[in-house]
Amino acid sequence: MAKNVGDSKLQEQPKLKLYSYWRSSCSWRVRIALNLKGLKYEYKAVNLLKGEQFSSDFSKLSPLNYVPVLVDEDIVIADSFAILMYLEEKYHQNPLLPQDLHKRAINFQAANIVSSSIQPLQNLSVLKYIEEKVSSDEKFAWAQRHIGKGFAALEQLLKGFAGRYATGDEVFLVLSLSDILNADLFLAPQIHGAITRFKLDMTQFPLLSKLHEAYGELPAFQAAMPEKQPDRVEG
Numbered sequence: 001m002a003k004n005v006g007d008s009k010l011q012e013q014p015k016l017k018l019y020s021y022w023r024s025s026c027s028w029r030v031r032i033a034l035n036l037k038g039l040k041y042e043y044k045a046v047n048l049l050k051g052e053q054f055s056s057d058f059s060k061l062s063p064l065n066y067v068p069v070l071v072d073e074d075i076v077i078a079d080s081f082a083i084l085m086y087l088e089e090k091y092h093q094n095p096l097l098p099q100d101l102h103k104r105a106i107n108f109q110a111a112n113i114v115s116s117s118i119q120p121l122q123n124l125s126v127l128k129y130i131e132e133k134v135s136s137d138e139k140f141a142w143a144q145r146h147i148g149k150g151f152a153a154l155e156q157l158l159k160g161f162a163g164r165y166a167t168g169d170e171v172f173l174v175l176s177l178s179d180i181l182n183a184d185l186f187l188a189p190q191i192h193g194a195i196t197r198f199k200l201d202m203t204q205f206p207l208l209s210k211l212h213e214a215y216g217e218l219p220a221f222q223a224a225m226p227e228k229q230p231d232r233v234e235g
Helices: 005-012 025-036 056-061 080-090 101-122 124-133 136-158 182-196 206-215 219-223
Strands: 016-020 041-045 069-072 075-077 171-174
Touching: 016 025, 025 080, 025 101, 025 182, 025 219, 056 069, 069 080, 075 080, 080 101, 080 182, 101 124, 101 136, 101 182, 124 136, 136 182, 136 206, 182 206
Parallel strands: 016 041
Antiparallel strands: 016 069, 069 075
């Protein structure tokens, strides 16, 4: 009996599940990567404001009770950077890293500035702690200070490398859709959050402002935006 081509394609489609929160920049990175690689996935909402990340079932998936978590059949990965590297190694279409070793290193450096020196200092648990121990006003001052410090470093790092995107005209980890690279996946959510959530004055960061405009024109980025997610909450 002849094989049904449609059935074959369905069988080849990876059975991916993404545990995500609509406003999480870490989850947003992974949503962009999945979109760029053309991978379909089941969206599993985790409401951080309601504390669903501390449920016993989710704790089994994420020891730190953080989103995102990617489940690929029997494989569970609970860290955005690790998820991106896993997707890059397993699903080779639309690479997230450049072949050039120097550009690759710059991508990793820029991605790490966001993931290690900016995002952890402005995440929900840190800001909630500052608000409780100090004041609501201080939590925003804290976030703006550390985002600004990281953005200043990124402006300096990417000067001389940036084209339309972070390290050229392709999107990689900092963005690659042949130029959207890994770094771009980290920068897009971080810049958007700095502008919309923390009201950071971007006039002092012209390079990052230019990148922000370019990201907004990409369908894979647009589809990953917080307001496009099924668990989005108004206000």
